[in-house]
Amino acid sequence: MDPQKRYLLTDDDLSYEFDRKKVKQVSFQDLSYSVPQRRYVCLSSRPKPVLQSVSGIFRSGLNAILGPTGSGKTSLMDLLAGRISHRRFTGDIRVNGQPQPDHFRFMAGYVVQQDFLEGVLSVRENIHFSASLRLSKRSLSQGESDRQQRARLVEEVIDKLGLSEVADSRIGTDFSRGVSGGERKRTHIATELVIAPSILFLDEPTSGLDAYTALKLMRQLKTLSQEGRLIVVTLHQPRYAILRLLDRVTLLSAGETVYHGEWTDVTGYFSEIGYQCEEKENPGDFFLDLIVRESRFLKNQLKMHEIETEYNERRLATQYISSHNYNELYKQLEDIHRCKTYTSNSRVVRYPTSFIWQFLITLLRSSRVVGRSPLAYLTHTLLASLGYMLFGLILLQSPLTPAGLHDRYGLFTMVILHHLFGLATGTRSIHARKQQFIHEHQQGYYRTLPYVFGQMLPEFFPSKVLSSFVASTILYFMFGFKLSVTSYLLYILSLQLVLYSASSITMFFSALTNNIYLTIIGPEFLFMFMVVIGGNFNYNLIPFPSEALKYFSIVRLGVKTLLINELTDLEFCLPSIRNLTGNGTCLHETYHVYKSISVDSYISGESFLDSQLIMYETAWDLWNGPLGLVIHTMFFFTLTYVALRIAVRKK
């Protein structure tokens, strides 16, 4: 193919090219990357350089990025894996000599330091989840059914990583022990390997493992690389036995390269520039100590503003740039990167599976998660029911008296407040899932919307919906609200809508920010605001129409609907004239007798609604409350979706 013509290919063509071809080489030239350094929440100061003019070529085999903590290993790997937007860095990355396509991250396996496996699911189920969402129909062969092929691939990878004995064991959560650390790490690798990527990135795969397990894992990676894969790992301070397995390394110091090339040549290179590693010393320790010592010295010099040109020339990074190794590398890179920079024809990112499929698979996972921890979900219902039962006992069969009318008002307000500050706030656990969502989304498991409908809503709502339904029903009959099917249904509907509305607000805050305090205080502040504007406070001094503002209050919309539903057609009389007609009205003849004695002897539900400035005459007056709650819910769900979309935008 004409090399110039190659760059006229569309993303689809490229994806096809890469799906068919193995990634044999990733080359990068003059990569520089900086991050905004925020001192205060809104103000950003000078950008902090993370990588400076880093170049190299990784080929099939076991490649490693080594360096002390904070030297930029993960950042370099993120760039190479396509997890950082092209807008954020300068330099050029090529895959098999072609520009890195937009969806490269979907094709590459990426094992992050902290895994996001589902603790209540088994090893096999976790791997299956990845296979179901990341293996496109096109990548599966004809003949066998898709389902059988996926199952076979899962079993193959379980076997390859030596996980057969624990395949049905649960991963484990903070509260229940599961598989060992090494098995967990291998399961994480298996979730990536199951898509048979020809390139695999692993960030600190040995961290948290004992020496033996770490070596065993690295040997497995070596075997995988010998099958023709291109594997890139970052390592912090590996032992010698691990270093000997490596084919190529990049040594980083404060974002600059101090060596890139074959592992076997590294000792020779350093002795050439005057640093001789003793025979019995671990070369890894030797180089890293050298880099750390130099960085510390450099930091002190910088503090004193006296970094000398003479010293600069002796710096490891400067010496590397003037070395023969670097010249050779640069010649090769010039050759590979000679072609024009590719500009993408389309920015559409194609997912391996369809929207519906992503929804179904995420729904299956969330149902399993809910089903496997029934106690966690039922506790909510049990506690809420017990609490409401207590209120029901205290106010058992409240009479239709003026005092009973005030009990109704008080109880409605209290139940709504409990829905806001009690039931809805549990939705904050979405915050804990956000990093899992970001990782899985970046790896091409699913789009945002199927996740929202398939995972988020089913996982967070059933327990709340059930709690609200059971507890409110108990209260309804214990307290003795209006005995009418329509009134009962409208009462349940209103409370459910209040719950959705309040939960959508807590969800929005969880999706919006990583700050745990803000996810707690944000919704509470908003709820308090709604109590103030929706309650009977005199806030006419606020410079906007108070009536319009009331529609913003979930409290107002909820209480108003419950009051209209309960109070219309009811009359509340003094106990002494509590001789009801059977349809909730006082015996008016008796009332006439008492009328002259006390004005408080009789109150109609309607007159109470009048006193609260609540309109109740038309169907619109009744239904604008539920409608307002639906609009609230939809509004905050949309905001949640937008916040999640922003959260998953490439770094």
Ligand SMILES: Nc1ncnc2c1ncn2[C@@H]1O[C@H](COP(=O)(O)OP(=O)(O)OP(=O)(O)O)[C@@H](O)[C@H]1O
């Ligand atoms: N998004 C970011 N925001 C702020 N600082 C960042 C960001 N990304 C990287 N950095 C900073 O850049 C430097 C390099 O980070 P990076 O995670 O790449 O280092 P590392 O070598 O992988 O470290 P470790 O071994 O501890 O994981 C660090 O000082 C880090 O704080």
